[in-house]
Amino acid sequence: MTNKTTKEYLDYFVKSQNPNFAVMLKGKWGAGKTYFIQDTIQEWDNASIISDSKINLKPIYISLNGVAKKNEIIELLKAKISPFLYSKGVKFTSDILKGFIKSTLKIDFDYDGDNVKDGNFNINFDPISIFKSSNDKINGNRILIFDDVERCKIPLDELYGFINDFVEHSQCKVILISDEDKIDDNHNNDSKFKYSLFKEKIIGQTFEIKPDTDQAIDFFLESMPTDIGKYFIESKDLIIKIFSISEKENLRVLQRGIFDFERLVSFIDNKLKTDEEKFIILFKNYLSYFLIYFLEIKTGNDDILSFQQQNHSSNEISENNYIQYNEVISAFKLLHSTKLFTPFKLSCFIKNGDSQELINEINSSIIYANGKEEKDWEKLWYWKLLEDEDFLILLEKVSHDFFTNENFHITEILHISGIMFSLIDSNLYNKKSKLQVIKRAKEIIEKCNLKDFRDTISSSTLTWGSWHKGYTSDKTEEFKALVKFTQELLEKIKREKSEQTVESLFYGITNENVDELYRKIKEYDENLGCRIESIPMLSKLNSKKFSKVIFSLNNNALLILTFFFEYRYFPEKTYANVTIEDKQRQEKDFLIDLNSEILTEINAKRNEKKVIRKYSLNELKVMIDKSIEKL
Template identity: 30%
Template sequence: MSTYISEANKHIQDYLDYYFDGKKNFEYAVLLNGAWGSGKTWFVKKYLEKKEDQGKKICYVSLNGIAKTSLIDEAIFKSIHPILGSKGAKLAGQILKGTLKATVKIDLDGDSKSDGSISGGIPKIELPDYLKINDNFILVFDDLERCELKKEEVLGYINYFVEQEGIKTLIVSNEEEIKDNDEYARKKEKLIGATFSYIEDQNLAIKSILDEISEVDLKSILNSEIELITQTFNQVGYKNLRAFKQTIFDFERFYKRKYFEDKDDSFDSEIFKKVLRAFLILSLENKKGRFDKEVLNFKSDLNEENSKKPVDKIVESISGFVGEKAQEFKKKYQMNLAEYMFSKDLWDQILNKNIINDSLISNELYQIYFRLKEEPPTWFKLWHYLDLEQKEFEELVKEAKLTIENQSLTNVTDILHTVSMLVYFKEKSLIFFSIESLLVLAINQYKKIVNLQENIKKFGYFDICDESGGYGLYARELPIFQKFLKDIAQAYEDKYIEKNEERGKLLLTLMENDSYEFYQQITNKFYDYPILNALEPKGFINQLCKINYRCAMSAIDGLKSRYTAHSQAKIYLQEEKWFERVIEVTNEKLAQPITILEKHKLQDKFLPNLTEIKNTAYKG
C-alpha cells in the first residue's frame, strides 16, 4: 500500500518530509499554492496527521478574517496550548514573541471579566516540555489570501518565526486571489524558499469526503455509486470541493432509507440513483449561482419572451424549461423536468429552506415512481406497446378508452398520458374510433381533480411536465395534443378564477384585521395577477371608510406600490377600469350626505392619494 496521501502530489509530500524531518536550519518557509476547493487544505491536514503520529507538535492557524497580528498571536497560543487558549481562559498579547509588557488578563469563566492577572514584562507561564518549540514543532498558516491584513505585513510577521526562532513553517494560499505588489514580492522572496502548486486529486478528495459520512448504510451506498457521483460532479463543472463536501453533507441530512423502499421494504437502487444525481446537480448549480432565488427558477428576458411564437411557448411549457437559460440547462444535462424527481417547490424547500418534509418527499416519490411499479395504470402497460401481442394491445386500448368515458381517472398524470397515447395511436392509424369526444371528457375530468396552487395562477406558470411522471408524452409534437394542453391549461385557469370571489372577500377582511397581510398579498402574492377585479369598488371604498385610518392608509400604500412598480405584467392596465371606478365611487360618496369626518377622510386624504396613484401608475 502506498504511503502517499495523493499520488499526484507525492513530490510535495516528499519535500515536506525532507523539510520538516531534517535537522537543518533552513531559514525559509514553504508555500503551497492552490485554487479554492481544490483539496489543498484537506491534503495539508492529512499530512499533519501523519506528522503528529510521528511525534511532531503541530500549530495550525487559519488566517481567514484576521485583521490584527494580535489575533494571530492568540490563535497560535490557542493552538499550542488548547486549555489556556480555550474560551475559559482568554489570553491576549504577543505571547510567543515575548513582547508582552502589559498585564495579561485571564478570564477563566468566559464572562469577559478578569478573574486574575499575571504581572510582568513576560508572562510567567511554563509550557510543558512536550509543547516547547524545537525541531519537532511545525507551524502552518492557512488561508493567507483571506487574511484581512496586508499580505506583505503578514509575510513580515511570519518571517519573525522563521528567521528569529528558526521555526519550520508552511504557508497555504490561493495566490490567484492576492493582488501582488513590489513590497509583497520583496517579502515573499525573502521568506519563501520553496513553492509548490497543489494538483487537484479529484478521486481521492471525493473518496475522503464520502468517508466522512456518519451513516454507515449511506456511506456504503454512496461509495458503490462513486462513478455516478464523480461523473455528475464533473458534468456540473463547479470544481469547488468545499461546495461538493457541503452538498454531500446536505444529502446525508436529507437521506432516509425509507424514502427508497418499496411496499415490501426492499431498497430500490434505481430511484436512489435518480434522486442522488438530481440532488447533486441542483445543489451544486444552486451554490454556483445558476438559479434566481429559487431552485430551477431561471431569469427570463422579457424581450425574448415577447418575441416567441405561441407554439414555441407551448413546447417550452411542455418541457418545463422556459427561456434561453433554462433551455441551456436542459441541454447540458439532457433531463426533462420530471426527471429531477421532485417538484420545484419541494426542491426549494430541501435545498434553500432546509426543510425535510417526510410526507411530501414520500408522496412525490410514490406518485412519480413507486405507484407506476406497484399499481401500473393502463397507459403504463401500453408504454412499450410494440412489444405487445395484437389482442393484448386492443384490450388495453379499450380499457384506456373506458377510463376516460367513465371519468374514472383520479390522477392528472394518468389523464395526460392516456390522452397522449390515444392521440398518438390515432395519428399512426393503430386505432380507428373517434377521439374528439374523449378529449372533452378528459378536460372536464382534469378540471374536476386538479389541485389548485395559489402561486400557480395560469398556464404561464403551470409546468405541465411536472405532472407527466418522468415519462415523455407520446403525442407532445402533434397539433391536436398541443391544443388539448392549451385547453386543460385554460381549464386550470378557469378553476382558479372561480375562487376569485372567495379571495376578494378575504382581501376585504384582511384590510380590517391584518393590514400588513393585505399589503403583502396585493404587492407580492398577486403582484402579477388582477385579483382586485374581484372586489366590488363600492365595497372596497366602504371598507376603506369603515376600518381605522392607519389600516386604510396601509391599503392605499399597497395600491401605490402595486401600480407604480415596473412589473412585467403591467398590472395597472389589467385593473385600470376597476381603479377608475373606485375613484368614481369615492366622488359619488362625497356627493351623498355623510359626516364631516368621513368627508374629510375621503376628500382630503383618500381621494388625493388615489388620484396621485392614477397619474403615476406604471402603464408599461
C-alpha cells in the same frame, strides 16, 4: 503525484535542518487541503513536556481568512504559543524565557498539582522570538502552517515579506495552503509586485492536494447515528462512484450532500423502515439521485433537472445531458428517476430546504406500492426504451383511449398530447394529425373538473410536468398553445371563484358579523393569490344588491360599516406611509352608484320619522362622498 507522496515529502521537509524555503499546498476549494494538513499535524504533534525545564513545540496552524493586518497574525501566533508557556508542571525559569522578554505576560504557577494557583508574576513576552531565537530549552520542529492564503486581505507583498522573515531568518518549516488559482498577478491591487515573483523567492516546492474520497467518506460517516449510518456505509462504493463520475473534486460539497440526505431521511415515515429489504432499495435509489442532483446544483448546474426527462421533439440539444451518470444507474441497477421523484421538488429541498412535497413522494414511493401498475400512457412515455412489439401495442391503446374516453386528469391530457406530438414529429404515428390531437385535448380539458385544480409552485405542474415526468414536446408551438389554452381556462375559473368569495363576504354581512369584515378581508385567498383587500373587491359587487344588504342592518351595524369605509379609503389614519392605490380607485364607480341608492333610501317615506336611522344613513353617505372625492 499522490497525496501519499506529498505526505512523505512533508515528513522529510519538517525534519530537515534549515531548508530556507517554504512549501505550498494548493488545491481547489473543497479538495480536502485543510483536512489533509490537520490529519498530518496529528502525526507531527509530539508536543509534550519532556522535563521541568524543557518544552516541545507543537506545529502552529493559523487560518489567514479575513486577516487584514500583520499584527493580527502576531496575535494569532501568540494565542497558539501561550498554552505551551502557561502549562501545569512547567517551571518557567529565566533560562527558558531568556531573550524573549519584551513586554508584560502574566504567568500563573501551580507547583504542588492541587489545581490551586500558588502564585503568579508578570513578564514581557515577544512570541515571535521563540521562532527566531536559538534556545536549547525549546525542542521540537518549529512548524508554521498558514492556511487560506488566497483569502488573506493583507497586500501580497507585505504578507510574503512577513512570512519570508520566518523562512530566511529562523529555522522554521513554513507551509502555505491556498487555492492558488485565485492568487494571480492581479489578485491584490495593493501589492506592488507580482505574485509570481514572491512565489519564486519563497516557495521551494508546490504540491496539489487531490480529494481522497475514500478516506473523506470514512471521516464523514464517523459521526453518523448508527441506525442510519449503516446504510451509508453499505453505500460507500456507490457514493465514491458518483463523486468520481461527477468530476467535482469538492469534498465539502459532497459532505454537505451526505449531511442533507441524512436530514431528508429523518423526515420520512418510520413505517418504511420496517421492511428492511425495501428500505435498502429505497435508500440506495434516493441517495444516488440526491447526490447527483446535489453535486450539480451546488456547482451551478441547474439544468440537471432535465436529466432523464425526455423532451423528444424540442429539437434542442442540452449543453450537458449528464449521460455519464448512466454508468452508475446501470452498474447499481437503479430505478429510473421519473419513477421516484419530481425534479423540481428535489431541487426545492436542495436549494431551500422545502421538504414536505418531496417527503410525500418518498412516503408513497413505487418501491412500496405492491401491485401498483403504471398506466399505459406512462409506459409509452418511455417509448425510446421499448421493444417494437410493446411499443405498437401501447400506442394503439393510448391513442384509442385518448380519442374515445374522457376520464383523464388535466395533467394526463397534457402528457398524452405531448407524447403524440413527439411521435408524429418522429414519423412513428400517422393516424391522427397534430391539429386533431389539439382539438381532442381541448375538448377533454373543457369537460374536466378544474375547480379543485391546484398548481402550487408557479404553474410548474402545467409548464414543467407532473407524475415525476417532464412533458415531452414541451418546446413545440403546439404544446405551448395547449398549455396557454389550459391556463386561460384556469384563470377564468379562478376569477369566477374569487368573485364568489367577495360576493359571499359582502352580501353575507349581518348585524352579527359586520365587525368581522376587517379580519376577513385580510385573509389570504388561494384563488386570488393574495389577501382579499389587495384587490378592487367592491368593484365586483352590484350596487343595488349590496344596498339592500346595507338597509337590512341596524343603526349600530351601519356605524361599524361607516368606519369600514373610512378604513378602506383613508388608510393613512390607520397606517403610516400608506396611501390610496389603484385597487381603491377602481371602486369609484361602484361607490357613486351605491351612494345614489343610499340617498334614495334616506329620502324614502318609510324613514321620514326615523331620525336616528336617517342620521346613520347620512353619516354613511357623507363618508362615501368624501371617499369619492378623494378618489
